[in-house]
Amino acid sequence: MSSQAILIENLTKSYGTFRAVDGLTFDVKVGEVFGFLGPNGAGKTTTILSMLGIIIPDDGRIEILGMDMSREPIKIKERIGYLPENATIYGELTAWKNLEFFANFYRMSNSEREKRITELLKRVGLWDARYRKAKTFSKGMKQRLLLAQALINDPELLILDEPTSGLDPEGAHLVKEVIREAKAEGRTVFFSSHILSEVEELSDRVGIIVRGRLKAVGPIREIKRQFMELEGYEIKVETKEPIPELRHEEITRVERLAPNRIILFARSDIREWLSQYLTSKGVTILSLEVEEPSLEDVFMKTIYGRDEE
Structure with missing residues (x-):
């Protein structure tokens, strides 16, 4: 069969x-x-x-x-x-x-x-x-x-x-x-x-x-996952101490919500680097997660963002 x-x-x-x-x-x-x-x-x-x-x-x-x-x-x-x-x-x-x-x-x-x-x-x-x-x-x-x-x-x-x-x-x-x-x-x-x-x-x-x-x-x-690889990653970070300035070639934008909370936009998933970097600076990480797009995000972008490809 x-x-x-x-x-x-x-x-x-x-x-x-x-x-x-x-x-x-x-x-x-x-x-x-x-x-x-x-x-x-x-x-x-x-x-x-x-x-x-x-x-x-x-x-x-x-x-x-x-x-x-x-x-x-x-x-x-x-x-x-x-x-x-x-x-x-x-x-x-x-x-x-x-x-x-x-x-x-x-x-x-x-x-x-x-x-x-x-x-x-x-x-x-x-x-x-x-x-x-x-x-x-x-x-x-x-x-x-x-x-x-x-x-x-x-x-x-x-x-x-x-x-x-x-x-x-x-x-x-x-x-x-x-x-x-x-x-x-x-x-x-x-x-x-x-x-x-x-x-x-x-x-x-x-x-x-x-x-x-x-x-x-x-x-x-x-x-x-394929969508995020094409459109970029949205990473939410919350720490105990203030977050220092972040510099990485994959980072495209950082939104600072509070001294210890940011939303970071990157071309790839850089959570491993973030974790190592913040720890090396003595910063305690409370949460570090990728904001996964909804199916609606993918659907709308597929239709209106890349439908000529």
């Missing part, structure tokens, strides 16, 4: 003169949660729809769960679950009937179908509303039902496009719990979101796409 749930190589798609996706290459490992980031118009939706076989790319290869999307789309779709950003449900049907309708697309016995629907409605907190028409549901309840719908076929790969968009904190918490549970069950989760703190909280790895091209991919900590 392949160690990759998703493999995309040189994916390209144009609409007239506009190139929505431009030579995109990345992979998603089996059993991981992968966060897919990018501004509006970056190519996220085109990529996702290509992965689902809904859009036919101009060039490139897409492999899902070890199968080529261009050759075995039906087999692939039987093994994945998908929640679109603007999904709709059948308002005149009850929650139960909605799930029953979609379950009929898959090979399930009557008993398997009933058991699966029961499990999912309880899991997403809609069991007590199972006989209510979906048109009476709040947005959060509808999103829960759609999430259950995406899980109806017990998928190996779950693809979620903005799954918490517009939800209240309780609904967003439930979606995040379902993602965590899916990972614990050995499923692979690929999701896009504009809520960067959510992506940082849930993802094993992330990919950042800008203007159809992949600008960064990997574990969040590694992406942050």
Whole structure:
């Protein structure tokens, strides 16, 4: 069995003169949660729809769960679950009937179908509303039902496009719990979101796409490390005694907050030198730490700071 749930190589798609996706290459490992980031118009939706076989790319290869999307789309779709950003449900049907309708697309016995629907409605907190028409549901309840719908076929790969968009904190918490549970069950989760703190909280790895091209991919900590190597380090220092003047070729700026507290900006991580230097001057160090950038810092700089590279 392949160690990759998703493999995309040189994916390209144009609409007239506009190139929505431009030579995109990345992979998603089996059993991981992968966060897919990018501004509006970056190519996220085109990529996702290509992965689902809904859009036919101009060039490139897409492999899902070890199968080529261009050759075995039906087999692939039987093994994945998908929640679109603007999904709709059948308002005149009850929650139960909605799930029953979609379950009929898959090979399930009557008993398997009933058991699966029961499990999912309880899991997403809609069991007590199972006989209510979906048109009476709040947005959060509808999103829960759609999430259950995406899980109806017990998928190996779950693809979620903005799954918490517009939800209240309780609904967003439930979606995040379902993602965590899916990972614990050995499923692979690929999701896009504009809520960067959510992506940082849930993802094993992330990919950042800008203007159809992949600008960064990997574990969040590694992406942050690469970001700091490019943009510089912000080091906070607090001591017992006043901090003497610091001179080092890597230092670009020093902000003095108090005689014994500074923020130092450097081209590299010079904490070892700082520690040795201050100690040699008889200065007692209380704290010496690198201020790690947030995923939002990295995201914004990637989009607006280096997107022409």
